[in-house]
Amino acid sequence: MGWKCPQCGVVQQSDAVNVCEACGFVRSAGTLVLVAEQTAGRLQVGVDTAIGKELLETFAGTDHVYAADPQFLLARDPVLGGWSIAPAPGTKNPTFLNGAALADAPAPLPPGAVITIGPDKLRLRVENEP
Numbered sequence: 001m002g003w004k005c006p007q008c009g010v011v012q013q014s015d016a017v018n019v020c021e022a023c024g025f026v027r028s029a030g031t032l033v034l035v036a037e038q039t040a041g042r043l044q045v046g047v048d049t050a051i052g053k054e055l056l057e058t059f060a061g062t063d064h065v066y067a068a069d070p071q072f073l074l075a076r077d078p079v080l081g082g083w084s085i086a087p088a089p090g091t092k093n094p095t096f097l098n099g100a101a102l103a104d105a106p107a108p109l110p111p112g113a114v115i116t117i118g119p120d121k122l123r124l125r126v127e128n129e130p
């Protein structure tokens, strides 16, 4: 698909890149959508949000029982333009991204990434909407 930089007009080839290669303009990341593989339920996230057991119970099915409240934090990344994920402190079960446990620092959360609790519980697929 790609996108056109509103500041300098250069067309970017990849939707996964949110920073203009020509002038450094950072575009807004749009809405983040979490899709639960167990239920096909969807959660749209437009602002920085803490995700926990109570919210997961509304769309993600029975695996919400493995989550703490909160379990992880979603935030816009002001430097790279996309979304990032960070684990909440003190959770019983670790949050994984694409099969690897999250470190304490926020990690980029690109479209197509998969969030799980532990290696395989509560599979959430990441999508972006403009």
Ligand SMILES: [Zn+2]
Pocket: 005, 006, 007, 008, 009, 010, 020, 021, 022, 023, 024, 025
């Ligand atoms: Zn530009």
